[in-house]
Amino acid sequence: MQILNDLLPASPPHGEYAFGTALDAKGDIETNLRLLTEKLGPIAQMRQVHGDTIQYASKPGVYQEADAIFTDHPELWLAVKTADCLPVLITTPYAVAAVHAGWRGLQKNIIGKTLNLMIDEFNLDPTKVFATIGPHIRQHNYEVDDNFTNYFDDKFFRPSKNEGHLMLDLGAVARQQIREAGLTDLSITDCGVDTYSDERFFSYRRLSQKGLPINVQPSLIKRVENITYRS
Template sequence: MKAKLYVNDGQYVSGMTLKDLAEPESNNMALHACENPQSVLANRKKLADFISAPVSSFICAQQTHSANFRRVSAKDKGRGAYDTEDAFSDTDALYTYDSRVVLCSFAADCVPVIIHDRKTGLIGVVHSGWQGTIKEIMSKLLQQLIDLEQCDPVDLDIQIGAAISQQQFEVDQDVYSKLDSLGYASEFMYFNNMTKKYHIDNQATVKRQCELVGVTSGQIHIDPTCTFLSLDGFSYRQDRKSGRHLIFAMKK
């Protein structure tokens, strides 16, 4: 199984699967963006073996670039693991306190985020494409964790996973204007006079959203890998038929 582990200790494992031309559908993990569901299920089984947890413990969502998130538990294990129909609908972030639950998120250029509260043990995964960033899914989720789950920002570790780089992420005036209206994203965008396009750093913008709710810069880690340029990356901008990375987090 070709995957990048961000954390793997006695308490917790998190990471991101990688594109692998040697595997079926290049190690695509997404049932909603595949040619053969059985190939994806075979890839998921290899990931399950890699992290020593059955596919039946996976929990997935039907991601819609929303700002919607959901607390899940062990009773939800298997949702979306074998088909898309019973995945949590219209949801782009999941979190739990329970052990042996594999939280799953899917991305191909969008910013994936993994949350770990060192004190309470809470873990979470977030999908924040430019639409989710404009809707501030990261800020809203963290605020809920602080307000309702009694998480303290000083206890949070945030991993921002591989995504499309600012160099490759071109947008038009409409997207630029929406991001600019946030009031804190302008420093993470620039205009290219040659192409007449704006370039946005979605990872840095998501990082700022974390900082604005009290998470310090030192607690936030960014994977610099560009999914557009890397041979290990799935990129929807490069290939509209692209597969997806699976971003995972599990308490042991």
């Protein structure tokens, strides 16, 4: 699996990123993560369930039934696995986090809850917190049933050419949750990649429409400074 490090103009303070792709992927995500461990170092990941559970990672491995994971351990990579959902990577002076945010997680405010937990846990100034939105399906390709207006404000939709449907902007929902946690637009970066149209990346919707096997790519973040951390 090829890793792209040039999706962002620069890494924000306190973090190092790695974005997995569909390029040269070897089998399923677990196989690719094992190969990435050999290349990058120890990785902690989650069994993602589209919920709002947040777990602290003290060591590599799979953390059960969570959709956000954070750590203050230096050199431990955190991985979030997506194929149209949003990977949101958070850096702070004392800890980093990886968040899996599909529409269900966004409806449960998974990003805001993760940011609020970290700000409270580490007594952070929100202006020192940075959030990066990774590759995900963009509004012009994300058609949903019109009953999604029961879950999100009307401002996040635009009309679809198909009756009974709307186009949902997941990224705009994510940015609102980030701002509501106290971050400013200067602290939010979006890589701008659309997984549906960019075939360097796996897309659940594109692959399922073509009848192809579903796969996902990891987005990873690690803490880069040596600090005192939990045992």
